[in-house]
Structures are given as C-alpha cells and as structure tokens.
Amino acid sequence: MGTRRRFSRRAGSGGRRDRRPRGARPEAAGLPELTTHTWHAKDLELAETGLVTVARRLPAVIAQATRLAWRASPADTAATISLNLLAGVFTAFWLLATTGVLTALFSAGPTPDRVRDALPSLALVAGAVALRAGLQACAGWSQSRLNPQVQRLAELRLYEATTAVHLAALDDSDFLDELQRAQTRGMTSAPRVVQQAVDVLTGTVGMAAAAGTLGVLHPLLLPLLLLTALPEGWASVRSARMQYLTMLSLVEVARRKWILSDLMVQREHAAEVRSFTMRPFLLEQYDRQAAHQRGVELDLARRQTVAKVSGDVLKGIATAAVYIALGFMLWNGAVPLAVAGTAVLAIRSGQSSLVNLVFAVNQCYEEGLYFGDYLSFCEKAERRIPRRALPAAPEAHGRLPDDFGRIRVRDVMFTYPGADAPSLNGISLDLRRGEVVALVGENGSGKTTLAKIMAGLYDPDAGEVGWDDVPLTKVPPQEVWERIAVIAQNYTHWPMTARQNITMGRGGEHVPGGAESPALLAAARASGADEVVDGLARGYDTLLDRRFKGGAELSGGQWQRLAVARGFFRDAPLLICDEPTAALDARAEHQLFERIRTHADGRTVLLITHRLASVRYADRIYVLEHGKVIEEGDHAALMARGGVYADLYSLQAAAYAAAPAGEPDV
Numbered sequence: 001m002g003t004r005r006r007f008s009r010r011a012g013s014g015g016r017r018d019r020r021p022r023g024a025r026p027e028a029a030g031l032p033e034l035t036t037h038t039w040h041a042k043d044l045e046l047a048e049t050g051l052v053t054v055a056r057r058l059p060a061v062i063a064q065a066t067r068l069a070w071r072a073s074p075a076d077t078a079a080t081i082s083l084n085l086l087a088g089v090f091t092a093f094w095l096l097a098t099t100g101v102l103t104a105l106f107s108a109g110p111t112p113d114r115v116r117d118a119l120p121s122l123a124l125v126a127g128a129v130a131l132r133a134g135l136q137a138c139a140g141w142s143q144s145r146l147n148p149q150v151q152r153l154a155e156l157r158l159y160e161a162t163t164a165v166h167l168a169a170l171d172d173s174d175f176l177d178e179l180q181r182a183q184t185r186g187m188t189s190a191p192r193v194v195q196q197a198v199d200v201l202t203g204t205v206g207m208a209a210a211a212g213t214l215g216v217l218h219p220l221l222l223p224l225l226l227l228t229a230l231p232e233g234w235a236s237v238r239s240a241r242m243q244y245l246t247m248l249s250l251v252e253v254a255r256r257k258w259i260l261s262d263l264m265v266q267r268e269h270a271a272e273v274r275s276f277t278m279r280p281f282l283l284e285q286y287d288r289q290a291a292h293q294r295g296v297e298l299d300l301a302r303r304q305t306v307a308k309v310s311g312d313v314l315k316g317i318a319t320a321a322v323y324i325a326l327g328f329m330l331w332n333g334a335v336p337l338a339v340a341g342t343a344v345l346a347i348r349s350g351q352s353s354l355v356n357l358v359f360a361v362n363q364c365y366e367e368g369l370y371f372g373d374y375l376s377f378c379e380k381a382e383r384r385i386p387r388r389a390l391p392a393a394p395e396a397h398g399r400l401p402d403d404f405g406r407i408r409v410r411d412v413m414f415t416y417p418g419a420d421a422p423s424l425n426g427i428s429l430d431l432r433r434g435e436v437v438a439l440v441g442e443n444g445s446g447k448t449t450l451a452k453i454m455a456g457l458y459d460p461d462a463g464e465v466g467w468d469d470v471p472l473t474k475v476p477p478q479e480v481w482e483r484i485a486v487i488a489q490n491y492t493h494w495p496m497t498a499r500q501n502i503t504m505g506r507g508g509e510h511v512p513g514g515a516e517s518p519a520l521l522a523a524a525r526a527s528g529a530d531e532v533v534d535g536l537a538r539g540y541d542t543l544l545d546r547r548f549k550g551g552a553e554l555s556g557g558q559w560q561r562l563a564v565a566r567g568f569f570r571d572a573p574l575l576i577c578d579e580p581t582a583a584l585d586a587r588a589e590h591q592l593f594e595r596i597r598t599h600a601d602g603r604t605v606l607l608i609t610h611r612l613a614s615v616r617y618a619d620r621i622y623v624l625e626h627g628k629v630i631e632e633g634d635h636a637a638l639m640a641r642g643g644v645y646a647d648l649y650s651l652q653a654a655a656y657a658a659a660p661a662g663e664p665d666v
C-alpha cells in the first residue's frame with residue numbers, strides 16, 4: 001500500500017528523480033497491469049535510505065543477528081567473534097613488527113650485519129602472519145558452520161508458527177502478505193544478515209588494526225588512510241547501488257517473465273497453450289520483456305565500469321597525494337624511513353578493510369530490513385497461535401469426552417476476517433451420538449463454515465460448540481482433531497503414495513505375512529479407492545505425483561475416492577463429509593451414501609451435500625440460509641412443511657422425473 005503510494009507520489013512530483021527504470025517498462029500489450037508486490041517493498045525503502053541512516057540503525061541489526069547466531073550455535077558464534085578479534089590483534093602485531101625489520105635494514109653498517117639484526121623482527125613478522133592466517137581460516141570455518149545452523153533455525157521457527165496459527169489468520173490478507181514476504185525474502189536473509197554482521201566485524205577489526213598501527217607510528221598518518229580508502233569505498237557502494245536500483249527497476253519485468261515462463265513450462269497449461277495456439281503470443285511477450293531487460297543490464301554494465309574507473313582514478317590521485325605527504329614528512333624528518341615503509345603497508349591493509357567494511361555495512365543493513373520483516377512476522381504469527389494450544393495455558397490440559405453423547409451448537413455467530421457480513425448468524429443445532437445429520441442450503445449459506453467451526457478449525461465470534469458439557473474453546477485443538485475425520489470439499493492431493501494418502505501416517509502398513517492391513521482395505525473398499533489402487537503399477541505404494549520419478553496421476557473422481565477413503569480410515573467418532581461426491585461417478589456416489597446411511601460403522605455423521613436424494617435418510621436435516629437455520633426436521637417433516645427444502649427437493653426430483661422413460665427415478 002505504502003509502497004504503491006510512494007511510487008505514485010513520485011511519478012507526479014515531476015522534478016524529483018524517479019528511481020524506476022532507466023528506460024521505461026516495455027510495452028505489455030495484452031497483459032494486465034501488475035500490482036506492486038510487497039516482497040520488494042524493502043527494496044524501495046532501501047533505495048531511499050542514505051548511508052548515515054544505515055550506520056545509525058546498524059547496531060540494532062547487528063544485535064539481532066548476534067542473538068540469532070548465538071541461539072543457533074553459541075560455540076560457533078563465540079569462535080567466529082573471538083577468532084576475528086584475535087586475527088586483528090595479529091595484524092597490528094605484524095605491522096608493528098615490520099617497523100623493527102625495516103629499522104634494522106635501514107640502519108647504518110654492513111649489509112650482513114643489518115640483515116642479522118633484522119632477523120628476530122623478521123621471525124616475529126613471519127610468526128604473526130602465519131598465526132593471523134590460521135586464525136582467519138578458523139574464523140572462516142566457524143562462520144560457514146554458522147550459516148546452515150542459522151538457516152535451519154529460521155526455517156523451523158517460521159514453519160512451526162505457520163502450521164499452528166489459527167486458521168482465521170490465513171484468511172487475513174495482511175497476514176498473508178507478511179507471510180509471503182517473510183517466506184520468500186525474510187527467511188533467507190537470516191543467515192545472510194549473520195554473515196554480513198560478521199563481515200562488518202571483520203572489516204572493523206582490520207581497520208582498527210591498521211588505524212591503531214598508524215596512530216602508534218605517527219598520528220598524522222591516520223587521516224592519510226581514510227584519504228586513500230574512501231574513493232574505492234565510494235566506487236564500490238555506488239556500483240552496488242546501481243546494481244540494486246537496476247534490479248529494482250526490473251522487478252516488474254521479472255514478475256511478468258515468471259508469469260509467462262510458468263505458462264510456457266507448466267504441465268497444466270500445456271494443452272491449452274497448444275489448442276488455443278498461444279505459443280507465438282507468449283513467446284513474443286516474453287521476448288519483449290527479455291529484450292528490455294538485456295538493454296537495461298547492458299546499460300548497467302557500462303555505468304558500473306564508468307564508476308569503477310572514476311573510483312580508480314580518484315584512488316590513484318589520493319594515493320599520489322598520500323605518497324607526496326609521506327615524502328614530505330620524511331624530508332621534514334617528521335617520520336623515519338622505516339616508519340614510512342610500515343605506514344605504506346598499514347595504509348594498504350587498512351584500505352582493503354575499509355572498502356570491505358563500507359560494503360558490508362550497506363549489505364548488512366539491506367539484509368537487516370528483510371530480517372526485521374521476518375522477525376516481526378514470526379512474532380505476529382506466534383501471537384496468533386490459539387492460546388489453548390500452548391502448554392502453559394490452563395485450557396491446554398482440558399480433555400474432550402471420547403464417547404460423547406451429544407454435540408451442541410448454540411447461537412454461533414461468525415464473520416471471516418475482513419468480511420463485510422457474517423457467514424453464520426446465530427446457529428443452533430444438535431448431533432446425538434450415532435446420528436446422521438445433514439446440512440443443506442444454497443451456495444454460500446454457511447454450511448462449510450459451520451462444519452469448520454464444529455471441527456474446531458475456527459472459533460465462533462459468539463456462541464459455543466460443545467461436546468457434552470465441554471466447550472471446544474476449553475480444550476486444546478488437537479483434542480478435537482484427534483476425534484474427527486473430515487472429508488473436505490477442497491481436499492489436498494498429497495504428493496505421497498496411495499497408502500499415505502489414505503492413512504496419513506496412521507498405520508495401514510502391511511500386516512505380518514505381507515498382506516494389506518484390513519483397516520486400509522475396508523476404507524478403500526467403502527470408498528471405491530480399491531479400484532483406483534488396483535489400476536496403479538505399484539498398488540498402494542505408487543507415488544501420486546508426476547513431479548517424482550515413477551509418479552502416477554489420477555483423475556478428479558479417483559482423487560476424491562482417495563479423500564473419502566482417508567475419512568473412513570481414520571478411527572474417529574465424528575465423520576464430517578462436505579460435498580463428498582462432487583467428482584464421483586454414479587456408482588461410487590451411491591456406494592458412499594449407502595455407507596453413510598448405515599451410519600458408517602456407528603460413527604456420528606455430519607453430511608453436507610446438494611444431492612438431496614441422499615439426505616432423505618438422515619436422522620435430521622437442517623436447512624441453512626444466509627447463515628441461519630431456517631428449517632429443521634427429517635425428510636418427511638420437511639416435505640410436509642412445503643418450505644425451502646421441499647422446493648429444492650422437488651426441483652431435483654422433477655429433473656429425473658422428466659427424463660424419458662427407462663431412466664432411473666430418484
């Protein structure tokens with residue numbers, strides 16, 4: 001939102017510099033305009049941030065990175081920090097020992113004597129250099145060990161939260177936006193921010209070592225270090241920013257390319273791409289974007305070269321100025337020759353540390369923005385985990401009766417997050433143990449929403465659902481989920497084997513002797529999934545996803561049979577069936593309703609369906625309209641009442657009755 005506003009403001013501001021493309025976006029004839037995407041919102045923020053702000057906010061980012069690294073591995077974090085600090089000490093030591101070497105070499109006397117005098121200092125230099133190299137190698141090793149550990153921690157934290165948040169959070173578009181940003185960019189920034197924070201530390205230590213040495217040699221040498229390092233630092237940051245802003249200007253082009261490339265490579269679009277002869281259109285659109293990108297990137301290469309050359313020229317001028325200043329100090333007798341020699345070495349070493357430091361500060365800040373997003377999302381998500389699911393909450397110890405006598409729904413009201421109108425408007429109903437209860441009503445009347453509330457997936461805004469006298473809000477959600485089986489309207493095609501699609505990891509393995517488990521076979525037979533599995537090359541062990549080697553694909557109805565088998569396999573006292581037959585053929589549908597009619601092995605069944613012929617055997621039928629129960633009773637009572645149910649039933653029955661003779665009646 002804010003991002004979009006910022007863009008339009010800038011577009012209208014005329015005189016202000018537009019950070020969007022050098023060269024406008026390519027024509028996207030035939031393609032709709034894209035919204036600004038939130039995952040690159042921080043890119044825009046960064047583009048507007050100066051180096052001073054970056055430096056001011058940096059300590060907070062570094063503190064966050066250090067805390068994360070510490071949690072991932074205290075040993076590796078401590079090793080990385082202390083080894084880098086030690087390496088810095090040896091850098092300073094090496095530089096100072098060099099003065100001893102040079103002093104001995106530049107002293108008066110025969111050359112062999114001077115070399116002999118220099119040997120102890122030379123040994124110190126060699127020792128310090130070797131130790132520093134060893135320390136740096138160990139620091140590098142512990143730093144690379146930190147990365148995967150931090151990544152793992154960051155991923156787990158996010159997924160632990162997203163799989164536990166209240167379902168309502170996933171209906172909240174702001175939450176989804178933040179989730180996408182945290183997942184696509186924030187999560188990967190965690191190890192990077194740690195890496196960059198360590199680079200900032202390394203650069204600072206290197207700089208401090210060189211600066212300290214120069215300070216010891218002569219205080220005037222310190223400003224000379226800054227003078228030589230700044231042009232190169234400036235050039236590298238400028239080049240990085242150019243790259244960054246170019247990437248920014250290409251975000252929309254990149255998104256269009258993704259969308260187009262998806263259409264050109266994904267299997268599900270392949271048939272229509274061909275049958276509607278979309279190929280030339282898609283290729284032409286893609287090439288238009290790619291050509292634009294090529295032009296922008298070639299321009300970037302040219303500008304980066306100019307920046308680098310300018311930096312090099314400035315660096316050359318600064319270096320010349322430094323050597324002139326040093327020469328002047330030598331000539332003046334302000335510094336001896338040996339000190340000047342060491343100063344040259346210290347300046348060179350400090351120069352590269354400063355360039356690295358400036359670059360690392362910039363990068364660390366950028367990653368820090370995304371990392372901040374990630375952290376704030378995780379905190380928000382953790383706050384949206386139902387309280388009763390947390391071990392510390394008193395409700396976490398509540399239990400539901402295994403053998404409920406009655407499920408009561410009382411005056412339940414519910415509005416989806418961000419929705420204008422309530423989906424449930426004061427609903428009350430009862431399910432007694434062993435009953436088949438049906439919910440019917442027109443599209444959007446609230447049937448699925450009610451089923452989800454009864455399944456403990458949403459909490460009602462008002463009213464209550466209880467198993468006997470225990471409200472669902474007083475027990476952890478797992479208590480409900482362990483006791484229900486749901487055949488959902490929109491079920492998942494799990495990319496797993498047929499067996500796992502039915503058992504969901506709850507048994508169903510071969511019994512001793514190699515035969516299939518009786519529970520698995522019974523569920524498959526009841527749903528017609530057995531016929532599907534019979535046709536699979538590896539039976540129950542066939543992988544049902546073409547993305548995997550040897551994977552098979554099923555038809556819509558075949559998938560639904562598996563979803564039904566999944567519901568039957570689960571040993572749960574309450575079975576919720578939400579439109580379980582939409583994709584089933586007539587025989588499978590009949591078979592399923594027969595099983596439901598016979599109470600599915602003594603289970604209590606909540607059945608939602610538009611096939612009214614199959615609800616006539618239900619013990620009770622509730623008719624919903626605009627989130628309210630408008631009629632209730634068994635089939636005979638509702639037909640006798642002549643209301644909405646009777647109307648809908650008669651409509652469906654008439655369709656069959658009007659069929660030519662010979663076709664089956666309802």
Ligand SMILES: Nc1ncnc2c1ncn2[C@@H]1O[C@H](COP(=O)(O)OP(=O)(O)OP(=O)(O)O)[C@@H](O)[C@H]1O
Nearest residue numbers: 171416419423441442443444445446447448449450
């Ligand atoms: N996730 C959601 N976010 C916002 N509104 C929703 C959401 N899901 C459903 N709704 C709205 O809630 C109302 C009830 O929807 P629900 O899915 O419960 O109806 P239904 O009776 O099951 O319909 P159908 O027969 O078409 O399956 C509808 O107006 C729908 O637009």
